[in-house]
Structure formats: C-alpha cells, structure tokens
Amino acid sequence: xxxxxxxxxxxxxxKEDEALLTGHARFIDDMEPVPGLRHAALLRSPHAHAxxxxxxxxxxxxxxxxxxxxxxxDISAATRPIPSxxxxxxxxxxxxxxxxRYAGEPVAxxxxxxxxxxxxxxxxxxxxxxxxxxxxxxxxxxDDDSPLLHEAVGSNVVHHRSFRYGDPETAFAEADRxxxxxxxFPRYSSTPMETYGAVAQFEPAPxxxxxxxxxxxxxxxxxxxxxxxxxxxxxxxxITSPQSGGSFGIKQGMYPYMVLLAAxxxxxxxxxxxxxxxxxxxxxxxxxxxxxxxxxxAFRNDGTLIGLKFLNVxxxxxxIRAPEPASVYRMHSASNGAYxxxxxxxxxxxxxxxxxxxxxxxxxxxxxxxxxxxxxxxxGARALGIDIAEIRRRNFIPRDSFPYRAPxxxxxxxxDYEAGLDRALELAGYEELRAGRDRARDEGxxxxxxxxxxxxxxxxxxxxxxLAQTPEERARAGGRSGGLGTCTISVDPTGSVTVxxxxxxxxxxxxxxxxxxAADALGLTPDDIDVVTEVDTLTGAWSLASGNYANRFxxxxxxxxxxxxxxxxxxxxxVAAEDLEVAAEDVELxxxxxxxxxxxxxxxxxxxxxxxxxxxxxxxxxGMTPGIFETAIVSPPGLGPPDERDRVASAVTFxxxxxxxxxxxxxxxxxxxxxxxxxVHDVGNVLNPLIVEGQILxxxxxxxxxxxxxxxVYDEEGNPLSGTFADYLCVTAPEMPALxxxxxxxxxxxxxxxxxxxxxxxxxxxxxxxxxxxxxALGREDVDPPFTLNRVWDLVADGGGAG
Amino acid sequence: MLRIKPGTxxxxxxxxxxxxxxxxxxxxxxLSDFLRHExxxxxxxxxxxxxxxxxxxxxxxxxxxxxxxxxxxxxxxAEIGTVEGxxxxxxxSPLQEAFRRHHALQCGFCTAGILISATQFLETNPDPTEDExxxxxxxxxxxxxxxxxxxxxxxxxxxxxS
Ligand code: FES
Ligand code: FES
Numbered sequence: 026x027x028x029x030x031x032x033x034x035x036x037x038x039x040k041e042d043e044a045l046l047t048g049h050a051r052f053i054d055d056m057e058p059v060p061g062l063r064h065a066a067l068l069r070s071p072h073a074h075a076x077x078x079x080x081x082x083x084x085x086x087x088x089x090x091x092x093x094x095x096x097x098x099d100i101s102a103a104t105r106p107i108p109s110x111x112x113x114x115x116x117x118x119x120x121x122x123x124x125x126r127y128a129g130e131p132v133a134x135x136x137x138x139x140x141x142x143x144x145x146x147x148x149x150x151x152x153x154x155x156x157x158x159x160x161x162x163x164x165x166x167x168d169d170d171s172p173l174l175h176e177a178v179g180s181n182v183v184h185h186r187s188f189r190y191g192d193p194e195t196a197f198a199e200a201d202r203x204x205x206x207x208x209x210f211p212r213y214s215s216t217p218m219e220t221y222g223a224v225a226q227f228e229p230a231p232x233x234x235x236x237x238x239x240x241x242x243x244x245x246x247x248x249x250x251x252x253x254x255x256x257x258x259x260x261x262x263x264i265t266s267p268q269s270g271g272s273f274g275i276k277q278g279m280y281p282y283m284v285l286l287a288a289x290x291x292x293x294x295x296x297x298x299x300x301x302x303x304x305x306x307x308x309x310x311x312x313x314x315x316x317x318x319x320x321x322x323a324f325r326n327d328g329t330l331i332g333l334k335f336l337n338v339x340x341x342x343x344x345i346r347a348p349e350p351a352s353v354y355r356m357h358s359a360s361n362g363a364y365x366x367x368x369x370x371x372x373x374x375x376x377x378x379x380x381x382x383x384x385x386x387x388x389x390x391x392x393x394x395x396x397x398x399x400x401x402x403x404x405g406a407r408a409l410g411i412d413i414a415e416i417r418r419r420n421f422i423p424r425d426s427f428p429y430r431a432p433x434x435x436x437x438x439x440x441d442y443e444a445g446l447d448r449a450l451e452l453a454g455y456e457e458l459r460a461g462r463d464r465a466r467d468e469g470x471x472x473x474x475x476x477x478x479x480x481x482x483x484x485x486x487x488x489x490x491x492l493a494q495t496p497e498e499r500a501r502a503g504g505r506s507g508g509l510g511t512c513t514i515s516v517d518p519t520g521s522v523t524v525x526x527x528x529x530x531x532x533x534x535x536x537x538x539x540x541x542x543a544a545d546a547l548g549l550t551p552d553d554i555d556v557v558t559e560v561d562t563l564t565g566a567w568s569l570a571s572g573n574y575a576n577r578f579x580x581x582x583x584x585x586x587x588x589x590x591x592x593x594x595x596x597x598x599x600v601a602a603e604d605l606e607v608a609a610e611d612v613e614l615x616x617x618x619x620x621x622x623x624x625x626x627x628x629x630x631x632x633x634x635x636x637x638x639x640x641x642x643x644x645x646x647x648g649m650t651p652g653i654f655e656t657a658i659v660s661p662p663g664l665g666p667p668d669e670r671d672r673v674a675s676a677v678t679f680x681x682x683x684x685x686x687x688x689x690x691x692x693x694x695x696x697x698x699x700x701x702x703x704x705v706h707d708v709g710n711v712l713n714p715l716i717v718e719g720q721i722l723x724x725x726x727x728x729x730x731x732x733x734x735x736x737x738v739y740d741e742e743g744n745p746l747s748g749t750f751a752d753y754l755c756v757t758a759p760e761m762p763a764l765x766x767x768x769x770x771x772x773x774x775x776x777x778x779x780x781x782x783x784x785x786x787x788x789x790x791x792x793x794x795x796x797x798x799x800x801x802a803l804g805r806e807d808v809d810p811p812f813t814l815n816r817v818w819d820l821v822a823d824g825g826g827a828g
Numbered sequence: 829m830l831r832i833k834p835g836t837x838x839x840x841x842x843x844x845x846x847x848x849x850x851x852x853x854x855x856x857x858x859l860s861d862f863l864r865h866e867x868x869x870x871x872x873x874x875x876x877x878x879x880x881x882x883x884x885x886x887x888x889x890x891x892x893x894x895x896x897x898x899x900x901x902x903x904x905x906a907e908i909g910t911v912e913g914x915x916x917x918x919x920x921s922p923l924q925e926a927f928r929r930h931h932a933l934q935c936g937f938c939t940a941g942i943l944i945s946a947t948q949f950l951e952t953n954p955d956p957t958e959d960e961x962x963x964x965x966x967x968x969x970x971x972x973x974x975x976x977x978x979x980x981x982x983x984x985x986x987x988x989x990s
Binding site: 038047049051052054055141215216218304531533534716751757764 | 854856857864869870871872873874875876877878880881883910911912914915920924927928929931933934935936937938939940943959961962963965966968969970971972973974975976977978979
C-alpha cells in the first residue's frame with residue numbers, strides 16, 4: 026500500500042507471477058478446448074511473386090494420418106475477401122488463390138493427426154509456379170512500368186493522400202534555414218516469444234464458429250472476420266487464451282489465419298489447431314513498416330521551428346491489411362510532436378511490394394514518425410549552431426498551455442516538457458557529458474550525443490484510421506468515433522469479487538493493476554479479488570476497441586474498471602446502510618467491511634453484505650436489482666470523428682518522453698557502444714511503479730534492438746534472409762546498455778485516476794536518439810539504422826568522424 | 829545402439845521432478861514435444877524449435893539442456909527437472925521469489941527456461957559477477973523485460989546465499 030492507504034500507486038507484486046513462475050499458467054498451445062482436434066500445417070510459397078499454375082494435393086490427401094487438405098481456391102470459395110479502410114480493388118484472402126505475392130504466403134493447409142504428419146504431407150503437395158518479377162525496391166515499385174502486385178489497382182501505390190495544416194508554403198518561404206533529411210527506416214518486428222496459435226471449430230445447424238486463440242484485438246477485427254466468414258457476430262465466438270506470451274502488437278496480425286482456420290474447419294469437418302512455428306513467424310506473421318521518407322524542417326535563425334513537411338513512402342507489403350493504413354495515421358494528428366509549430370504538410374504514399382504485409386508493432390508508427398521529426402531537430406540544431414537541448418526548449422509547448430489543441434487535431438491533455446528535458450539533462454550530467462565528448466574528440470575518438478523527445482498517444486480514437494479517406498468518402502461511409510472501454514465486476518453468492526477486463530494482456534500485469542483499482546474502491550486487498558482478462562465475445566461485455574494495443578489499458582480500460590467498481594461499491598453501501606440504519610453516504614468500504622464513517626465498530630463484513638444481494642432479494646432496499654453484476658462502458662471524452670479539415674482528436678492521453686543517448690564508435694570495427702542512455706517519462710499518475718518500470722525497460726530493449734541489430738532482410742529476389750532466430754538477431758542480456766530512468770509525471774485530466782498510457786515508451790525513441798548520437802559522432806546526417814558493424818564501419822571508412 | 833523404424837512408437841520412461849513418467853515417442857519426437865504433449869507438462873515452453881531462444885531449457889541429469897534439440901528417445905531413463913519442480917513443497921524457490929520481487933518476468937513465456945538455466949548456473953557459480961550473469965543469460969531471449977529485472981534477481985539471490 027501507499028502511505029495514503031491506497032493500493033493504486035503502490036509497487037504491488039504481480040498476481041500473475043506465481044502461476045507463471047511455477048509453470049502452471051496456460052497458453053494457447055497448452056489448451057485442447059474441444060475433443061477430436063486435428064493439427065494443421067501450412068504450405069508456404071517459396072517465391073516472392075509468382076502465378077500459381079496448379080496445385081496437386083492427391084499424394085498429400087492419401088498420406089496415412091492426413092485428414093484433408095485445403096487450397097486457396099477452396100478458401101476463396103468459402104470466404105469473402107477481407108477489406109481495409111482503403112477502397113482499392115484488392116481481394117485479400119488469407120491464402121493465395123491464383124498468385125503468390127510474398128515468400129511465406131500460405132498456399133495450402135494440411136490437417137492431420139499430429140503436426141509431424143501434417144508437415145510430412147506438406148512435402149507431398151506439388152505446386153507449379155510461374156515466377157513473376159519481384160517488386161522489392163520502393164522507388165521502382167512506384168514507377169509506371171513496374172510490375173504490379175494487384176493488376177486491378179493499376180499501380181503499386183495503393184493509397185495517396187496529402188494534408189495541409191496552417192500555412193506551410195509561407196513558413197518555408199520565410200525560413201532562415203531549411204533542413205532536409207532523406208532517410209530509410211528498417212522493417213523489424215518485436216517477435217514475441219510465443220508465436221501465433223489458434224484452435225478453430227465449425228459447428229453446423231445453425232452454422233457457427235468458435236476460435237480460441239492468443240489474438241490481442243482490436244476486436245473491431247471481429248467484424249471483419251464475420252464479414253469474411255459470412256456470419257453475423259453472434260455466430261463467430263472468439264475466446265482468448267488465459268495467458269499470452271508477449272505480443273507488442275504483432276498478435277493483431279493473426280486474424281487472417283483465424284479466418285483461414287475457421288474456413289478450413291468447415292471445409293474439413295473437424296476442429297483444427299495450428300501453432301505457428303518460429304520459421305513461419307519470421308516470414309509469415311507481421312512486421313512494422315519499412316519506409317523511405319523525407320522530412321523538411323523550416324527554422325528561424327534563433328532555432329524556432331516554423332514549418333514541417335513529411336513526405337512518407339510506406340512499404341505495406343503484399344496487401345494492405347486492416348487496420349492499415351493506420352500506422353501512418355496513428356501519429357498524424359500529433360504531427361507537431363512536442364512543439365508549438367503550426368504549419369505542417371504531410372504526404373502519405375502507401376506502396377505494395379513482395380514482402381510480408383505490415384501491421385501493429387510496438388510504437389505503431391511512432392518510431393518512424395519520431396525518426397523524421399527528431400532527427401530533423403538534432404540536424405537543425407547542428408546546422409544553426411544551437412545546442413540540441415536548447416533548440417527543443419525554445420520550441421516546446423509551454424507548460425501553461427494544456428490542454429493543447431495540436432494543429433492536426435490532437436488534444437494534449439497535460440505535460441511539462443521543459444521539466445522533463447531538465448530532468449534528463451540532470452540525470453545525464455549533460456555538461457560533463459559534453460566536456461567528455463570534447464575530450465574524447467581531442468583524443469581522436471568518435472563520440473556523439475543525441476536526443477529525442479516524443480509525445481506518447483494512448484487510448485486510440487478508432488476514427489483516426491478514417492483519415493485514410495477523404496472527407497467526402499467519410500461522409501458517405503457514415504460516422505465513426507470513439508474507443509469504448511468495458512469492464513464487468515461481479516460478486517458471487519459467496520461474496521467473492523471477480524473483475525473481467527477483456528483486455529487480453531500479454532505480460533503487462535493487467536490483472537494486478539485491475540485488482541489494485543478494485544481493491545481501493547471496495548475496501549478490499551488485491552488478493553481478495555480475482556481478475557479475468559481474457560475475452561469471450563459471446564459472454565463478456567466488449568466492444569470494437571477491446572483488446573490490448575495503443576497503450577489503452579491505463580488510459581481507457583482502467584476507467585471502466587474504476588466505474589464498474591464504483592457501481593458495485595454504491596450497491597454494497599446501499600445494502601449495508603439499511604442494515605446499519607444510516608444513510609448510504611455515511612457508509613464507507615474499508616478493511617473488508619462496510620462501516621459507518623467515523624464509527625468503525627459499526628461494521629459488517631463486505632462478503633456478507635454483498636452475498637445478501639443473492640441470498641435475500643426481499644431484504645434489499647426498495648427498487649434495488651438483486652445480485653451484483655455491474656458492467657461499465659466508458660467512452661473517453663472528446664474523441665469525435667475527423668472534421669472536414671482532417672483534424673481529429675486521435676487519443677485520450679498524451680505522455681511525454683525525453684531520451685538522451687551518448688555513443689562511442691569503434692573506428693576499427695564500426696561497433697556502436699552506447700555509453701549513456703537516459704529516459705525521462707511522463708506517464709501521468711503512476712498506477713504501479715514496478716510495472717511502469719518494467720514497461721519502460723522492455724520498450725527500451727525493443728528500441729535498442731531496432732537501433733543496433735534488428736532487421737527483416739530480403740534479397741533482391743524477395744527471399745527472406747532473416748527466417749530464423751540465428752539470422753534475425755534479438756537483443757540479449759550482454760548487449761543491453763544501462764538505462765537511467767526518470768519521471769516528471771503530470772496527471773491527466775482525461776482519465777479518472779490521472780494515469781496515461783505508457784507501453785510504447787523508448788521503443789519509439791531509442792532508434793532516433795541513437796541515430797542522432799551516431800550522426801553527431803560521425804559528423805554526418807545520412808545515418809540510418811540498424812547500426813550494425815558493417816553499416817557503421819562503411820560510414821566510418823567513408824570519411825565519417827571528421828569532427 | 830537402439831534402432832527405431834520410422835513411424836513406430838517407442839516407450840520412453842523418464843523421471844521428471846522426482847516422479848516416474850512413461851509415454852510413447854517416435855524416433856523423431858522432440859523432447860520438448862514429448863514433455864508437453866505426451867506427458868502434459870506444459871510448463872516448458874517452445875519459442876523457436878531451433879535451439880536459439882532457450883525457452884525450452886530443462887535440466888537433464890544435472891545439466892541445463894535445450895529440450896528442442898533432444899529427441900525423446902535419447903533421454904530414456906534420465907532424470908529431468910522442469911519448471912514445475914522448482915517450487916518445493918508448494919513454496920517458491922528463492923530464485924522464483926526474487927524473480928517476482930524484481931519484476932523479472934512479464935509474459936512469463938521465456939521464464940521457465942531461464943529459471944532452469946539460472947538455477948543450475950548458481951549451483952556451479954554461487955557468487956557470480958554481473959557480467960557472468962549476463963553472459964549466462966545470453967543463451968536466452970526475452971522480448972518483454974530487457975533482462976534488467978532478471979539480472980538483479982539472480983544477483984540478489986547469489987548475494988543472499990553466499
Ligand atoms: S525452443 Fe528450444 S531453444 Fe528455442
Ligand atoms: S517475459 Fe515475456 S519473453 Fe520474457
């Protein structure tokens with residue numbers, strides 16, 4: 026507990042841990058929810074781009090132990106294509122039908138008595154391909170004479186929109202200095218340690234599907250799956266596993282596989298289980314987008330940022346898969362970052378190539394957006410001869426201007442960016458660090474300091490995705506807005522409390538924090554409360570926005586938990602008031618009792634009062650509904666649809682992060698050694714400091730991976746070269762630099778507990794802060810991650826480090 | 829040397845966490861699959877099945893070994909320790925306790941293998957340096973935690989027991 030006697034804010038150890046530490050927690054591959062399961066394996070395309078001439082499954086079908094085989098033609102007959110918010114003529118099926126568009130795309134499914142036999146049978150399927158020229162280069166893909174992925178679209182550019190806020194033309198004309206950076210950002214993925222997994226069952230009369238999986242939401246995709254399977258929502262029941270082994274957004278991308286398994290279960294007449302293996306995961310799941318963008322920043326001589334242009338070219342992979350193109354729009358309404366700049370131009374082009382389709386990944390659009398903005402800030406500082414901290418200070422939104430309406434519509438709830446910056450400088454020992462850099466340089470060493478700041482949006486407005494449509498298209502499509510949070514709290518006839526959060530966590534400790542919130546409201550301890558975090562779309566209270574993404578737990582779900590707990594508390598207090606013969610306002614819930622305020626000996630056990638609502642309805646206050654089963658549905662404030670000028674309040678809360686990195690580069694090897702890394706966060710009111718710190722450390726690891734080593738590499742023919750964990754290098758313990766964490770937390774007025782979401786954290790900034798430090802060390806701005814030995818060695822050999 | 833024809837199943841008997849278990853395995857059945865799907869000991873996890881991530885690590889006859897790199901028939905008669913056996917008498921081991929205290933796990937998917945490796949590591953090196961701990965952990969991938977909590981937890985237990 027905290028000193029104030031509350032559970033919220035205290036470093037409560039996690040409820041989840043004991044089962045996980047003893048091997049008793051259950052994940053999807055531990056489950057056999059229906060009898061008679063068959064095991065599925067997928068044949069995947071070895072070609073990046075090819076016509077499918079024929080598929081001969083006869084030998085596979087007759088292989089002993091095989092139950093049946095399904096091909097893309099079967100799937101296209103049994104399902105409808107899955108649409109996205111971009112209206113282009115692309116028929117996206119979860120299995121290739123007449124053409125493959127990336128190496129790893131599913132081509133056939135075998136169901137067999139076990140996975141070993143299913144994989145044996147894959148080798149017996151004969152597919153004849155007619156290879157087509159692969160489209161791997163983004164620039165070339167946009168040429169008029171490029172081979173096309175989707176002939177009916179007529180171009181590989183599947184989406185193009187541009188946006189103007191303020192008067193960017195005048196700002197650039199009047200600027201003293203314009204900095205332009207052309208940059209590429211690598212494709213990488215958070216590769217959760219547990220891969221995708223699902224069990225799908227079709228049952229006839231009436232037709233219905235049940236899918237158990239480690240899908241993370243958003244459950245808006247349930248509607249798309251229903252559309253693909255041709256059933257109303259009540260005939261597609263999605264149930265998530267009790268535990269999920271990490272996700273970071275990636276497990277959003279499994280929904281096409283869920284459709285595939287559901288359809289195959291129907292075609293084959295058996296329930297199917299499929300657990301993706303790591304090789305499949307690395308070529309066939311999902312990834313963050315690689316991009317080839319340019320950014321222009323217009324400055325006055327004093328460092329004032331007066332205009333920004335973002336020219337974004339996004340590789341979406343072989344299909345534009347919902348919720349894409351959300352990755353370029355998640356940060357859009359906050360395109361000014363932490364700064365006052367009001368004149369902004371954004372041009373978004375989304376291009377299909379023969380790579381794996383992109384989707385959610387930690388930071389979702391943030392790492393790329395902040396790479397542009399914050400690289401431009403450091404480059405601008407160097408061009409103008411202003412310190413990198415000072416140039417930010419001069420441009421920050423001042424602390425007294427919150428809530429702040431950003432030019433593209435975001436409403437920043439609260440912040441004190443300058444205090445965050447000061448804290449980071451203090452923790453870094455900035456003056457001494459700069460002196461150290463000078464000394465190192467005098468000795469001929471390559472030493473650099475870089476910085477990056479971010480605002481961290483949390484709790485998405487589902488409507489931001491419709492920025493992909495023109496205002497006219499949006500008007501035709503009908504209104505969209507909001508991001509509902511739901512929670513149900515029940516007290517059963519024994520008086521014990523269960524909280525249902527439908528938040529599908531994958532390690533973020535939702536059960537613990539939910540129990541803290543409910544415990545405070547009900548006068549209980551977190552141990553008294555059980556929390557069910559999984560989703561069951563048939564029996565739970567959920568909505569489109571349910572799931573675990575966009576940092577929405579502490580900005581949205583937490584308020585639903587608080588509200589449901591308040592409803593339960595009100596009821597318990599009303600029941601107790603009658604028995605204690607006082608007014609309900611005079612009853613408080615504390616220490617496991619309902620008691621009279623100021624007269625603690627006049628108390629009744631919480632359990633008994635709550636149980637009475639079940640056991641003795643006739644003894645309840647007049648008009649009270651018996652039982653306790655309270656559902657709260659909260660709609661965060663201010664999340665309207667985009668206006669006719671494409672402005673939208675895209676998120677509920679906006680945290681702040683200020684990162685500072687110092688690196689030294691070994692001239693001999695090109696190795697980038699992170700000498701110091703400081704990260705200061707504004708997460709609003711802290712709900713559980715242990716979990717907050719864990720999220721920050723984990724986000725940092727993903728950011729460091731993206732900065733230094735991780736990349737999904739394809740060769741020119743479109744062959745994936747990072748198809749194992751020996752080729753796709755995740756950071757391990759010895760590679761992790763030390764992280765110094767600080768806080769300058771400003772409570773959010775948009776949430777009941779003042780918390781902000783904070784799960785993306787340094788995953789959004791470490792690639793940029795480290796890139797800025799590398800640029801500083803080498804005295805050149807053309808530096809793009811990942812900063813692998815080869816790449817950096819080339820930069821050093823190419824004359825870097827003149828400074 | 830034992831020869832098993834393809835497609836035939838062989839009886840494998842092992843002692844897991846002090847109890848005898850028997851089941852059937854083909855020649856090609858991985859130990860990880862045998863433990864999980866034949867013996868229904870789901871605490872051991874599979875993260876890559878190609879020997880890199882360390883999630884599947886179990887203790888075989890006193891050594892921490894990747895169970896995805898062993899065939900079940902190879903361990904017939906062996907003594908195996910898995911995560912289910914670490915909490916003796918229902919209370920968490922000091923290392924498990926320290927993992928909880930230091931928030932060394934988030935999703936917990938990597939945790940079983942790391943606990944097995946770290947337990948054996950501390951038996952052979954009861955007073956390690958931080959670098960040694962990180963070096964030992966380099967055989968494992970954790971995507972959630974950034975490793976910081978587990979480094980602290982292992983050092984904490986080492987300090988406490990030395
Ligand atoms: S599953 Fe065995 S090392 Fe990854
Ligand atoms: S705790 Fe999730 S992978 Fe380690």
